[in-house]
Amino acid sequence: MRIPILTIMITINIFKKTIRFDVTCSSDGGGNINRSLEGTVYYNNSNSRIFGADVYLDGDLRAETDKYGEFYISGLNKNSYNLRIKKDGFHDYYEDSLLISEIDDVIVYLVPEDDRTIVSGQISIYNSTGFEGESLNNKLGNFTSLSNITKNRADDEYIENEVIVKYSDSDQVSSLSNSNQVQGLSVSKSMNLGRGELVKYKTPVDKSVEEIIEYFEKQPGVEFAEPNYIAHALAQPNDTEYGLQWGLVSANMEAAWDQQEDSINVSVAVIDSGVIPNHDDLDNNLFNGANFVGGSEEGDPYNFEGTDDPTDKTPKSENGSHGTHVAGVIGALTNNSNGVAGMSWGINIIPVRVLDSDQTGNIYDIAEGIYYAAGSEDIGGVNADILNLSLGTPSASDTLKEAIEFAHNRDKVIIAATGNDGNSSLLYPAKYPEVIAVGAVDKTNKRTDYSNYGSDIDLVAPGGDLNIDNGILSTWGYYEDGTVYTDEYAYMEGTSMAAAHVSGAAALLIQSGVNPVNVENRLKSTAVDLGSSGYDYEYGSGLIDVYGALLNQRLENPYIFAASKSDSTTIRIESDFSQMEDNGEYTLKDDIVGSYYMAVWRDVNDNNNIDAGDYFGITDSRTYFEMESYYTIDIDMYYVTSSSTAAALSVEGIEKLRD
DSSP states (O other), X not given: OOOOXXXXXXXXEETTEEEEEEEEEEEOSSXXXXXXXXXXXXXXXSSOBOSSOEEEETTXXXXXXXXXXXXXXXXXXXXXXXXEEEOTTBOOEEEEEEEOSSEEOEEEEXXXXXXXXXXXXXXXXXXXXXXXXXXXXXXXXXXXXXXXXXXXXOTTOEEEEEEEEEESSTHHHHHTXXXXXXXTOEEEEEXXXXXXXXXXXXXXXXXXXXXXXXXXXXXXXXXXXXXXXXXXXXXXXXXXXXXXXXXXXXXXXXXXXXXXXXXXXXXXXXXXXXXXTTOTTTGGGBOSOEEOSSSOTTSOTTOOOTTSOOBOOOOGGGXXXXXXXXXXXXXXXXXXXXXXXXXSSSXXXXXXXXXXXXXXXXXXXXXXXXXXXXXXXXXXOOOOSEEEEOEEBSSOOHHHHHHHHHHHHTTOEEEEEOOSSOSSSOOBTTTSTTSEEEEEEOTTSOBOTXXXXXXXXXXXXXXXXXXXXXXXXXXXXXXXXXXXXXXXXXXXXXXHHHHHHHHHHHHHHHHTTOOGGGHHHHHHHTSBOOSSSSSBTTTBTOBOOHHHHHHTSOOOOXXXXXXXXXXXXXXXXXXXXXXXXXXXXXXXXXXXXXXXXXXXXXXXXXXXXXXXXXXXXXXXXXXXXXXXXXXXXXXXXXXXXXXXXXXXOEEEOTHHHHO
C-alpha cells in the first residue's frame, strides 16, 4: 500500500529565536501516525553549533545535541509536547504545546546568559602510556572465530537423579545407612568437613528428587537436603577482527603497571572448566590444579589430590576452554613478547575444574572446588588468596552458601560474575553478600545488554559486547578426540571476563600490601562512577580503576582551561577553568580573547606540576577566541610517564585552579 505523505513548511519567530519546521506526516496505512523530531541548535544567530545541549519533551530528557549541534528523537506518539532546550551558560529555550506530526529540520538559536566566551566539547581519556614492554597493538598468535552464543538457562535446573544432604556429624551417615539403602539411595560423593559431612546421593529411578528431599528432612541429624543444582559458565563467544586488548585500557592497567607490575606472592583459584595445559602464555603461571568433575583420574570419587589433572576437556564445538580464557585475563604471561597480556605480570593461577566439557557443572562439585581453593584441610586444600567464580546458577543453595561462608571466614577474596541473562536479579554465588559481584561494560563504559544487575551488584569491569568492541581477547584452546590444542587465542564476551578483570586487580592490590579483607572496599571506593551519581543498581560502585585503587584515591575529573606556551618547558593557564563532567563533556565560560591552546589536566599527585602519574592533553594548534562567541573543541588526554614530553612541563598561573 502506498503511504500518504503531507509536507508543510512553517516558520515561527519566538523571543528572537527562529525555528523552521519541515513537517512530514506519514501513516502506516493502519491509522497509526509515526512522529519524530530532529534539529540543530546554534549559538545566538551565528553559524556556531552548540554541543551537549539537553533536549526535553514534557519534562523528560530525550536527547542531547552531538558535536554537530544536532539531535533526533523518534517514537513520539502525541500530537503536541512542551519543548525545552538547556545548556550551561545559555538561557533555556521553551516552547509550550509544540504541535508535532513528523518534524524535520528544527533550528533553534540559544542566547548566552552573558557576553563571555563559551567553549565546550568532549574529553577523551586514554589510559595508554606508550608502554613498551608488551605491545597491545601488535599481538601474536591465532585468533579463533567463535560463533555460538551461550543460551539463557531455565530457573532451578538440577540433576534429576541426585540430592545433596548435610549431616550434623559423620556418625549420622552410618546410622542412616540401612534406611537409606531401603530408599534405594547410594553414596556418590562425600566430604567430611570436620563440622559435619556433606554427601551426594544417587536416587532411584522410581522416586523423584522432591520425594527424597522430603524423606531426608524428616531424619534426625540432617541439617539440610536439596537438589544438586546446575551452574553454567558465564561467557558468550564472538568473532575476531582486531587484536587490541581494550579491556586493559578501560581498567587503567597500563598506569597501574607503573605502580605494581606483578603478583608473584599471590594465588588465584580459577574455579571453572579447567585449563588447557602447556599454553605458552599460561604454563609458567599454573600451580596445584585439581579436578572435581566425575572423580579423580584414578576413578576414586573421594580422592582429590592436588596432582589431579585439571585439563579442560571442552571441544571446539562447545566453544573451547572457558577456564583458559578466564585464566588468561587474570594472569597470562606479560612482557614476554608473545600473545596477550594478563592483568598481572606474574601470578600463581590454581586451575580448579568443576565444569564439564559442556560448560556446565553442579553445586556439589563447585562447593568441593571452593573448599579446596580456600584451604580446607579435610580435602587437602591449597589456600588460595582469591577465588574467581565466572559461573552461576539462579538457584539459592545451602551447599553453595556454606562453602562461600567457609572461604569468607578464612579471609579469601571471592569474586563472581553477576550473570548473562540481562535481568535485574543476580545469579549465585554473586548474590551472596560475602562475594564481590561483577557486571560487564563494553568499550564505551556502558552496561552490556546481557549483564545482570540489581541491588547486590558491587562493581563493573570490561566484559565486551559483540556489537561494540568484539569482546575480550585472551588465551584459549580446546580438546578434541584425546588431543589438546594449545597456544590459541580467542575473543569472548560475558560477565565471566568482567569478574576475571577484578580478580587480576585484587591480586595486584594484595601484592602491593593491601590486606585481603580490605580489597573489596578499596576497589569500590576508587572505582570510576558510572550511571547515576554514587552507587546504583546498574553499575554498583562503578568501573574498576586499578591505578586509582593502587594509589588509594578516586581520581577526580580533570580541569580544562585555555593555555599558552612560553617555551618548550612551560605552559601558562590563561583562563578560568571548567571541570569535566562524568560523561566526558565540559563547558568553559570566561572572558577569553586571543590565540590560545585548550588544555586538560588531572594532577594526580597534587604537586602543581605536570609529571609522571598525571593525565594531560593539549590541542595541536591554537584557536583565536573572541568575546560573545561559542566554540566546540574536543581534547584528548593521556596518561603521563616519566619519559613523556609532557612530564617536563611546568605550570604557571596555577593559582587559577587553586582559588
